[in-house]
Amino acid sequence: MQYALLLYEDESVYGPGKSGPEMRGIVARHIAFREELGATRLGGAGLAATASATTVRTTKGKQTVHDGPFAEIKEQLGGFYLIEAPDLDATIAIAKRVPVLRDGAVEIRPLLQIRE
Numbered sequence: 001m002q003y004a005l006l007l008y009e010d011e012s013v014y015g016p017g018k019s020g021p022e023m024r025g026i027v028a029r030h031i032a033f034r035e036e037l038g039a040t041r042l043g044g045a046g047l048a049a050t051a052s053a054t055t056v057r058t059t060k061g062k063q064t065v066h067d068g069p070f071a072e073i074k075e076q077l078g079g080f081y082l083i084e085a086p087d088l089d090a091t092i093a094i095a096k097r098v099p100v101l102r103d104g105a106v107e108i109r110p111l112l113q114i115r116e
Helices: 021-040 088-095
Strands: 004-009 042-045 056-059 062-067 078-083 104-110
Touching: 004 088, 021 042, 021 078, 088 104
Parallel strands: none
Antiparallel strands: 004 078, 004 104, 042 078, 056 062
């Protein structure tokens, strides 16, 4: 099965001026993790800060465009991995190894298997 691992952290720890050893360390840990996943990893990327986000919201058939993320929350979606794993238990084991700089969460979401 294919799963998305959605990485949530407080993006303020990654803000401007955060380029010291701690930041270089977390980048190195993600590179190592990506290499460790090998063929299990189908894709993934880090995301730009929420200040660069645009949200298209549909309410009762009417669409509006807003600057910023969908909701104000403490932790923001900062990146994702797309992986192939045999089952949820294997995916949980992988998610537990995803590097986080400080506190954070990894949400596991199976991809829909749509048959044409």
